[in-house]
Amino acid sequence: MIGWIESGIPGLHQAPGVHSIRIEQQVTESTYVLRAELPGIDPADVEISVTGDVLTLRTERTERTETEARSDHSEFRYGAFARAVRLPVGARGDEATADYKDGVLTITIPLPETKTGTTTIPVRHG
Known part of the structure; x- marks a missing residue:
C-alpha cells in the first residue's frame, strides 16, 4: 500500500514503470531550491533539464548482476526514476546549479528580485 501511495496513481503523471523521485521545494525571495532523494545513484547518471518553466529529473538504478x-x-x-515540477514565474533555469551530497541532489535556481515597498508614480500634465 505504501508503495502505491508513493508512486501515485499509475499513468496519471508519468509513464508506467517509472518511479517517482521524492522531493522538497523551498522558495525564498531570491532562489528556488529543489532537494531530491537519490540514494545509491551516481550523480553522473542524473539528467537535469529545464524546458520552458518545467524542471525535469531523470535517472536509473539497475539491479545487481547475478555474480554480485x-x-x-x-x-x-x-529501474527508471523521473520527476517534473513547474518552476516559479521568472525562474532563471539557465543559471541553475546542482550539488549532490549524501544521497540528496540539491538544485538551486535564481529568481528575479521582487521589489517591495511603495512606488510613487508621477502624474504628467500639460
Whole structure:
C-alpha cells in the first residue's frame, strides 16, 4: 500500500514503470531550491533539464548482476526514476546549479528580485 501511495496513481503523471523521485521545494525571495532523494545513484547518471518553466529529473538504478551478492529480501526500487515540477514565474533555469551530497541532489535556481515597498508614480500634465 505504501508503495502505491508513493508512486501515485499509475499513468496519471508519468509513464508506467517509472518511479517517482521524492522531493522538497523551498522558495525564498531570491532562489528556488529543489532537494531530491537519490540514494545509491551516481550523480553522473542524473539528467537535469529545464524546458520552458518545467524542471525535469531523470535517472536509473539497475539491479545487481547475478555474480554480485543477492539478498533474499529487498525493498529497494530499481529501474527508471523521473520527476517534473513547474518552476516559479521568472525562474532563471539557465543559471541553475546542482550539488549532490549524501544521497540528496540539491538544485538551486535564481529568481528575479521582487521589489517591495511603495512606488510613487508621477502624474504628467500639460
